[in-house]
Amino acid sequence: MKTYVCGHRNPDVDSVASAFALADLRRRTGTPDAEAICAGRLPERAKWMFSHFGAKPVRALRDVYVRVRDLVDPDVPAIDAAIPLVEGLRLLEASGESSLPVRDADGRFVGMLSPAKLLSLFIAKSDLAMPVGEAPLHKCAQVLSESDRVHDIRAAALRNSHNHFPVVDDAGRLVGTVLKRAFAEEPPYRMIIVDHNETDQGIPGLEEVPVVEVVDHHRISFAATKEPIRYTADVVGSTCTLVARMFRAAGERPTKETAGVLLAGVVADTLLFQSPTTTDADRTMAAWLERLCGESAADVMAGLMSVASPLVSMSADQAVASDAKLYTEGGCRFSLAQIEETNLAVFHRRAKELSEAIERVVSKDGLDFMALMVTDPVRGNSELLFCGSEGVRRALPYRRGPAGTLVMPGVLSRKKQLLPEVLAAISGS
Numbered sequence: 001m002k003t004y005v006c007g008h009r010n011p012d013v014d015s016v017a018s019a020f021a022l023a024d025l026r027r028r029t030g031t032p033d034a035e036a037i038c039a040g041r042l043p044e045r046a047k048w049m050f051s052h053f054g055a056k057p058v059r060a061l062r063d064v065y066v067r068v069r070d071l072v073d074p075d076v077p078a079i080d081a082a083i084p085l086v087e088g089l090r091l092l093e094a095s096g097e098s099s100l101p102v103r104d105a106d107g108r109f110v111g112m113l114s115p116a117k118l119l120s121l122f123i124a125k126s127d128l129a130m131p132v133g134e135a136p137l138h139k140c141a142q143v144l145s146e147s148d149r150v151h152d153i154r155a156a157a158l159r160n161s162h163n164h165f166p167v168v169d170d171a172g173r174l175v176g177t178v179l180k181r182a183f184a185e186e187p188p189y190r191m192i193i194v195d196h197n198e199t200d201q202g203i204p205g206l207e208e209v210p211v212v213e214v215v216d217h218h219r220i221s222f223a224a225t226k227e228p229i230r231y232t233a234d235v236v237g238s239t240c241t242l243v244a245r246m247f248r249a250a251g252e253r254p255t256k257e258t259a260g261v262l263l264a265g266v267v268a269d270t271l272l273f274q275s276p277t278t279t280d281a282d283r284t285m286a287a288w289l290e291r292l293c294g295e296s297a298a299d300v301m302a303g304l305m306s307v308a309s310p311l312v313s314m315s316a317d318q319a320v321a322s323d324a325k326l327y328t329e330g331g332c333r334f335s336l337a338q339i340e341e342t343n344l345a346v347f348h349r350r351a352k353e354l355s356e357a358i359e360r361v362v363s364k365d366g367l368d369f370m371a372l373m374v375t376d377p378v379r380g381n382s383e384l385l386f387c388g389s390e391g392v393r394r395a396l397p398y399r400r401g402p403a404g405t406l407v408m409p410g411v412l413s414r415k416k417q418l419l420p421e422v423l424a425a426i427s428g429s
């Protein structure tokens with residue numbers, strides 16, 4: 001069964017890199033169908049990482065909702081309208097199904113071949129050499145579109161008296177058949193999630209698909225599971241550190257490409273070991289990965305930082321959304337976004353425009369507040385743009401800086417430094 005390995009939405013380098021490498025490890029260790037995907041657009045720095053290390057970029061998917069096309073049964077044949085009816089009936093009998101879809105010469109669905117519909121022919125002793133397309137076919141079968149979300153049509157399909165649903169594409173061409181029982185079965189794929197464990201932060205549709213494994217270094221807010229799952233969590237600076245450790249524990253050596261990708265994830269998330277989230281495990285794994293990929297952590301960091309940040313390359317709306325995380329805490333719904341940018345002057349120049357973009361998100365998503373933290377990994381500082389709840393803003397321990405920002409000397413980590421201050425401000429406001 002297909003297993004997707006996916007990081008959080010608004011993905012960062014660690015999220016994409018750890019998904020890529022864990023899919024590689026899982027393919028070697030009993031899950032041959034594991035495929036890394038990216039929740040939405042691949043970030044520019046992740047693109048650089050893949051091309052620099054010569055690895056195939058992961059596929060970007062908007063969501064993992066189960067679609068009708070995922071349920072099409074490859075064993076149910078379709079009948080060509082031009083073949084003699086007697087042959088069509090033989091195919092129907094051999095299939096063991098109670099009806100089969102019929103398509104014309106252009107591949108378009110024309111009806112279901114169903115014995116009940118043919119009784120009049122037998123009574124009239126008609127010639128069964130007539131083409132299937134000229135025989136009475138069952139027309140009123142519920143025709144599904146391949147892109148329909150299973151979630152939206154499941155109840156109606158299960159209530160329907162028919163057991164077979166023909167599926168067509170946008171042009172009306174027959175794609176195949178979905179059997180009614182498929183709607184009652186578990187989704188046809190599984191998820192492994194990395195670098196997050198909150199459904200709200202995951203790829204849309206995640207809530208419908210069973211999660212079989214989590215690898216993460218964030219606070220745990222994972223829902224109770226029906227069955228045991230594999231869960232790897234530790235207090236380290238990057239999910240890639242955990243995945244590297246899992247390679248070692250499994251006695252597997254990452255390829256040069258995978259080692260490079262893992263190293264990029266470690267340096268991106270630890271800001272080259274400067275972030276207070278950094279641990280000895282991150283340094284140890286990075287040293288091992290440096291040997292395997294033949295490049296230094298510092299060079300990889302310089303390469304990543306040479307790619308223009310979202311502040312430079314994106315519209316204000318895109319930039320504030322590029323690495324935003326949603327939280328629901330203490331009765332507050334809020335979003336914290338982070339961008340790494342070594343030139344804070346760029347940030348100050350666009351501060352007004354960015355504030356407006358943040359305000360739009362706050363009102364559109366019904367948030368209490370949103371903050372954008374711009375981190376300069378070279379100088380080891382951050383600055384914050386805050387919009388929304390005045391009480392929370394006042395309770396934050398940061399003083400005012402240039403261009404309406406709040407300055408955060410020595411702050412590098414959203415998770416370990418900003419989030420706790422925000423939570424304290426919420427409860428103190």
Ligand SMILES: [Mn+2]
Nearest residue numbers: 014195239269
């Ligand atoms: Mn991470």
